[in-house]
Amino acid sequence: MAESVIQARNLRKKYGDFQLCIPHLEIPKGFATALIGENGAGKTTLLNILSGVRLDFEGEVFYFGNQSQGLDGSVQERIGYTGTGGYFLPNWTVRQVGELNEMLFSRFHKERFESLCEEMGLGRSRSKSVKKLSDGNRVKLMLTAVLSRDTDLLILDEPASPLDPLMREQLCDRMRDYLDGGNGGRSIFFSTHNIADMENATDYCLIMEQGTIVEEGFVEDLKEKYVLVKGEAADAAQAGDILFSMNRGSYGFEGICPARDLERFAGMDVAVEIPTLSQICVSVMKKSRNSVQ
Amino acid sequence: MKFSLIKKKIKRYLVFTSFAYRIGVCIAAALLLAAGVFAGAFFEETGLICAAGLLTMAEVLSDYWLFFGLQAKEPQKMDFLRTSGFGMEVIRDAVMMDLLRKFLTALGILAAAYLLAGLSGGFLYMALASYAFSILGTFLSRYGGMFLANACIAQFAAAIVLVSLLCMSRTGLSQYRLAVSLLFAVIGMGASALTVAEGMRIVKGGYDDE
Numbered sequence: 001m002a003e004s005v006i007q008a009r010n011l012r013k014k015y016g017d018f019q020l021c022i023p024h025l026e027i028p029k030g031f032a033t034a035l036i037g038e039n040g041a042g043k044t045t046l047l048n049i050l051s052g053v054r055l056d057f058e059g060e061v062f063y064f065g066n067q068s069q070g071l072d073g074s075v076q077e078r079i080g081y082t083g084t085g086g087y088f089l090p091n092w093t094v095r096q097v098g099e100l101n102e103m104l105f106s107r108f109h110k111e112r113f114e115s116l117c118e119e120m121g122l123g124r125s126r127s128k129s130v131k132k133l134s135d136g137n138r139v140k141l142m143l144t145a146v147l148s149r150d151t152d153l154l155i156l157d158e159p160a161s162p163l164d165p166l167m168r169e170q171l172c173d174r175m176r177d178y179l180d181g182g183n184g185g186r187s188i189f190f191s192t193h194n195i196a197d198m199e200n201a202t203d204y205c206l207i208m209e210q211g212t213i214v215e216e217g218f219v220e221d222l223k224e225k226y227v228l229v230k231g232e233a234a235d236a237a238q239a240g241d242i243l244f245s246m247n248r249g250s251y252g253f254e255g256i257c258p259a260r261d262l263e264r265f266a267g268m269d270v271a272v273e274i275p276t277l278s279q280i281c282v283s284v285m286k287k288s289r290n291s292v293q
Numbered sequence: 294m295k296f297s298l299i300k301k302k303i304k305r306y307l308v309f310t311s312f313a314y315r316i317g318v319c320i321a322a323a324l325l326l327a328a329g330v331f332a333g334a335f336f337e338e339t340g341l342i343c344a345a346g347l348l349t350m351a352e353v354l355s356d357y358w359l360f361f362g363l364q365a366k367e368p369q370k371m372d373f374l375r376t377s378g379f380g381m382e383v384i385r386d387a388v389m390m391d392l393l394r395k396f397l398t399a400l401g402i403l404a405a406a407y408l409l410a411g412l413s414g415g416f417l418y419m420a421l422a423s424y425a426f427s428i429l430g431t432f433l434s435r436y437g438g439m440f441l442a443n444a445c446i447a448q449f450a451a452a453i454v455l456v457s458l459l460c461m462s463r464t465g466l467s468q469y470r471l472a473v474s475l476l477f478a479v480i481g482m483g484a485s486a487l488t489v490a491e492g493m494r495i496v497k498g499g500y501d502d503e
Contacts, residue, residue, distance in 0.1 A: 048372075051376060052375065052376065053372050053375045053376060072378065073377070073378020073379070074378070076376060076377055076378050077377075077378070079376070080376075081372075081376045083372040083373075087372050087373050088373050089309075089360075089363075089371070090362070091311070091358055091359070091361065092309075092311075093311050095311075095312075096308060096309070096311060099308045100308050100373070100383075103304070103305060103308055103379070103383060104374070104376075104377035104379050104380060104383060105377055127311075127312070127313075129311075
């Protein structure tokens with residue numbers, strides 16, 4: 001793997017019945033890494049740990065390629081984090097969020113914040129309190145705040161979920177611009193449910209299921225590792241044993257399996273296509289869940 | 294050096310206050326001062342006691358627009374502050390400066406009203422009573438999530454101030470004014486310490502499972 005921006009070892013965190021357990025984690029430097037998993041898989045817990053918002057976990061986390069660099073104020077200065085839910089106090093106004101950022105982060109640029117507010121459509125909402133903003137505008141405000149700082153890593157928890165399709169596209173563009181502006185020195189780690197919409201912005205992918213990473217790799221590599229197989233309904237039962245998961249219809253079936261298993265379809269009338277990232281993720285998650293059950 | 298430190302702390306407090314809040318506090322302070330002078334001139338000590346009660350209510354109510362719900366069990370709302378190495382320091386300074394502002398407001402308004410109304414007999418015990426119960430009220434209301442609860446607590450705190458000061462004034466307890474002032478001061482300091490400690494405990498608690 002390329003140089004890593006975050007390295008973690010033996011991460012463990014327990015909440016009641018749920019346990020986060022990640023023996024080894026590396027986030028590549030210079031890329032946008034998507035963390036994909038179903039609700040309750042542990043995505044937010046992992047992002048909170050890596051961003052320093054939660055400190056009650058076991059294991060080691062190192063930042064920016066330095067094996068002795070744990071999380072401290074200087075590291076937090078280089079990380080921009082956006083969360084979900086009540087990230088800001090509800091009574092804060094958009095203007096106050098800017099003032100607080102200026103106070104909390106030495107590499108915050110007020111002028112950039114002002115112009116990004118305009119670009120994101122928050123220009124007229126400066127006196128509005130956070131609680132009066134729509135969910136989408138709250139995400140825009142969080143993004144505006146982190147993009148107004150000089151950071152080397154963005155950790156974004158579900159940035160796309162409350163956004164409309166147009167804004168999601170803008171988000172992908174901004175993420176690309178952020179990476180391009182760093183000449184390989186900047187990285188993004190984000191969680192998402194909107195795999196299809198965010199595929200354009202994803203270079204590397206981590207698939208999480210029940211508190212652990214079940215698959216990872218660069219998108220291009222994953223698309224070579226897995227194939228989408230389509231076939232006749234008559235072969236569905238036989239193919240079902242090979243495929244991770246299968247969708248059946250009157251036309252026949254389709255499903256994902258590792259490319260190395262293609263020879264097992266010998267004798268069946270099947271067509272092979274390159275799967276989308278969304279199809280790969282859903283199949284891998286289903287496969288992992290089934291193997292646990 | 295010390296001046297720049299105080300300036301930094303004031304700035305950290307002011308950043309939590311919106312422009313509307315600042316204007317509102319200034320207007321409320323002017324109105325309370327006018328009410329205090331007017332009531333003091335006509336009803337003497339009783340009038341100033343009423344002003345102290347009003348001041349208590351105004352302080353608890355105004356907290357709704359500042360740190361309301363800070364101690365409620367939703368620590369993730371401070372995630373933003375936890376993303377910076379200075380976050381905890383900033384919130385602690387802001388909460389402490391707010392307490393100092395409340396004390397100076399009570400002292401300033403009642404002292405000015407006392408002097409302008411030409412009263413005698415002292416005002417410090419009233420300022421301490423107002424401060425103590427406004428902080429206790431603020432402490433309790435920060436657990437809440439509704440303005441109505443905040444308003445109830447504000448009225449209750451004002452009623453305690455009114456009753457305790459009127460009792461003192463009307464029952465001959467005024468000879469123990471120094472002792473009662475000390476009691477109010479102790480209550481005020483205890484409530485202040487509790488407010489800072491609990492606020493920080495909740496905000497820091499977000500780092501863990503608390």
